[in-house]
Amino acid sequence: MARDPYQVLGVEPSAEDAELKKAFRKLARELHPDVNRDDPEAEEKFKEAAEAYEILSDPDRRRTYDQYGHEGLRSNGFASQAASGGIEDILSAMFGGGSSPFGDIFGFGSRSGPAAGGDIGVSVSIDLAEVLTGAQREVSFQAVTRCEHCHGNGAEPGTPIRTCETCGGQGAVQQVTSTPFGQMMRQSACPTCNGEGKIPDEPCETCDGVGRQRKERTYAVDIPAGIEEGQRIRVSGKGHEGELGAPAGDLYVEVTVVGDDRFERHGEHLITPARISVTRAMLGGTIEIPTLEGMHELTVPKGAQPGQQIVLAGKGLPRLRGRRRGDQVVVLDVVIPKKLNRKQRHVVEELDEVLDEPNPGG
Ligand SMILES: [Zn+2]
Numbered sequence: 001m002a003r004d005p006y007q008v009l010g011v012e013p014s015a016e017d018a019e020l021k022k023a024f025r026k027l028a029r030e031l032h033p034d035v036n037r038d039d040p041e042a043e044e045k046f047k048e049a050a051e052a053y054e055i056l057s058d059p060d061r062r063r064t065y066d067q068y069g070h071e072g073l074r075s076n077g078f079a080s081q082a083a084s085g086g087i088e089d090i091l092s093a094m095f096g097g098g099s100s101p102f103g104d105i106f107g108f109g110s111r112s113g114p115a116a117g118g119d120i121g122v123s124v125s126i127d128l129a130e131v132l133t134g135a136q137r138e139v140s141f142q143a144v145t146r147c148e149h150c151h152g153n154g155a156e157p158g159t160p161i162r163t164c165e166t167c168g169g170q171g172a173v174q175q176v177t178s179t180p181f182g183q184m185m186r187q188s189a190c191p192t193c194n195g196e197g198k199i200p201d202e203p204c205e206t207c208d209g210v211g212r213q214r215k216e217r218t219y220a221v222d223i224p225a226g227i228e229e230g231q232r233i234r235v236s237g238k239g240h241e242g243e244l245g246a247p248a249g250d251l252y253v254e255v256t257v258v259g260d261d262r263f264e265r266h267g268e269h270l271i272t273p274a275r276i277s278v279t280r281a282m283l284g285g286t287i288e289i290p291t292l293e294g295m296h297e298l299t300v301p302k303g304a305q306p307g308q309q310i311v312l313a314g315k316g317l318p319r320l321r322g323r324r325r326g327d328q329v330v331v332l333d334v335v336i337p338k339k340l341n342r343k344q345r346h347v348v349e350e351l352d353e354v355l356d357e358p359n360p361g362g
């Protein structure tokens with residue numbers, strides 16, 4: 001279960017933007033995996049903080065969280081970039097391009113060649129009837145895409161691009177940085193050209209020369225019949241776009257199956273409890289029970305026993321990529337009346353006179 005984002009960042013529910021940013025920066029400095037190489041949980045903690053910041057810094061997400069919690073964010077299709085992908089993806093997705101607010105402290109890791117795009121995670125919910133039939137859902141998410149105006153090279157179309165003088169076109173520089181944790185020597189993306197090796201004379205007006213921009217995207221994802229709660233569907237190449245010449249990341253769609261009191265799912269089988277009267281158990285008859293395809297008339301045999309199971313073959317769910325359906329198992333619960341009116345009591349007393357008492361020992 002995800003923690004409360006206010007608690008994660010250590011801020012009051014009334015905290016304003018500046019306060020959130022300050023709290024997140026502080027945490028990010030403490031938790032950044034580059035300065036916590038010995039702590040295997042650092043990356044997870046960092047991601048948790050990033051996810052909390054992602055929720056609270058976006059007014060729509062924050063409002064949704066305040067009203068409906070994490071469940072509300074999921075069911076409203078708010079994708080968390082922080083929950084998936086690497087640290088650099090998180091920072092670039094949250095702050096755009098390579099211009100991280102941590103650049104002065106951490107820089108970015110050394111790069112060789114264009115970087116591949118990061119993955120994106122989204123969630124959808126479906127109900128059991130849709131597990132039977134399969135479903136399609138349109139998901140919306142923010143993805144880093146190539147700038148359409150400059151086609152990703154960062155220059156205003158028709159203007160020249162120079163080789164960066166700081167890094168001689170390499171895109172990377174050696175840097176010694178002092179941090180609260182000591183000096184760190186590392187190769188980082190060239191601060192002048194942001195690792196591109198080239199600088200446009202006139203930066204693209206649309207993307208400020210970054211070459212990439214965040215865009216709202218939608219994708220219609222096919223959810224196969226038989227899917228289980230929590231399974232993820234990978235859509236190759238639909239994540240953040242990579243740098244020029246590098247592949248895009250993947251889109252991961254996590255599926256939540258909404259619970260239904262009428263059916264308890266056991267893989268491809270469904271269990272349905274059905275309450276019947278004591279006379280129905282004795283005399284047999286028909287009762288109406290719910291199935292995924294509507295109400296079904298079930299024949300209760302004479303002398304039915306509490307806990308007796310009646311199997312409706314093929315009324316369960318399909319297996320993922322399978323054809324045959326599982327069963328629906330109806331479990332009878334015999335309801336013994338706790339109170340009888342005068343007439344009922346009279347009839348039951350008559351029955352009592354003629355019914356054999358079972359041997360208490362069985
Ligand atoms: Zn551009």
Ligand SMILES: [Zn+2]
Nearest residue numbers: 164167190193
């Ligand atoms: Zn440079």
